[in-house]
Amino acid sequence: MSTVTVTDRSALAAALRDLKLSGMLDTLDARLAQAHAGELGHLDFPQILCQDEISRRQSMSLARRIRRARFETEATLEGFDFAASPKLPAAQIRDLAALRWLAGGESVILYGPVGVGKSHIAQAPAHLAIRAGADAGSSRPPGRSPAWPAAERPDLGQAPRRVHPPRRPRPR
Numbered sequence: 003m004s005t006v007t008v009t010d011r012s013a014l015a016a017a018l019r020d021l022k023l024s025g026m027l028d029t030l031d032a033r034l035a036q037a038h039a040g041e042l043g044h045l046d047f048p049q050i051l052c053q054d055e056i057s058r059r060q061s062m063s064l065a066r067r068i069r070r071a072r073f074e075t076e077a078t079l080e081g082f083d084f085a086a087s088p089k090l091p092a093a094q095i096r097d098l099a100a101l102r103w104l105a106g107g108e109s110v111i112l113y114g115p116v117g118v119g120k121s122h123i124a125q126a127p128a129h130l131a132i133r134a135g136a137d138a139g140s141s142r143p144p145g146r147s148p149a150w151p152a153a154e155r156p157d158l159g160q161a162p163r164r165v166h167p168p169r170r171p172r173p174r
Contacts, residue, residue, distance in 0.1 A: 026051045055151030058123035067132045077125040087118050098127040104136055 011034065018027040029051065037047045050129040068076070079099050086094045107121055110127065112120045 023055050025055035028058065029054040064133065067137055070128070070137065071128060071132060073125050073129070074121060075125070076129065077122040078129055079123075079126040082119065082126060084123055090118060090123075095123055095137075098123075099130055101127070101131060101134060102132065104138075105133050117120070 012032075015027055015030060019022070019032065033042065033047060033051055033054070042050060051060045079095065084090060084095075098110060110124070112124050114120055128138040
């Protein structure tokens with residue numbers, strides 16, 4: 003069995019950089035060590051390197067879509083305490099998590115009194131949609147500022163939140 007020289011590794015690293023395959027480059031040393039130890043076969047080595055690159059790209063794409071959504075906080079339904087707000091329709095909110103509205107290209111509008119969790123509930127399905135590969139986000143209606151309590155703006159006591167439909171589903 004031949005050994006990989008520093009020159010060969012450097013040339014490979016340079017080629018991976020030129021091809022913008024940084025996911026492969028990040029795991030190259032670990033994968034070379036596995037191959038050298040006999041843990042990876044000839045086909046396993048490039049296949050695992052490709053999987054490393056795919057994983058990195060998916061992770062970066064998810065992070066980019068979450069940043070573009072400009073969430074106030076990263077809210078998920080998994081972290082929502084339905085017991086804290088027993089008046090909320092938990093079954094309907096969980097139904098939003100099924101993302102049927104996303105497949106139909108529909109919007110979701112949430113409304114209710116101040117402080118019941120509309121912002122969290124609006125952002126959570128949008129976050130799920132992003133994890134499913136769509137572009138999504140949530141927004142406040144015009145004229146609504148989080149710095150203005152409803153007591154100062156009685157006309158906004160029932161301020162809605164809107165979850166935008168995807169711009170275009172991303173092909174997989």
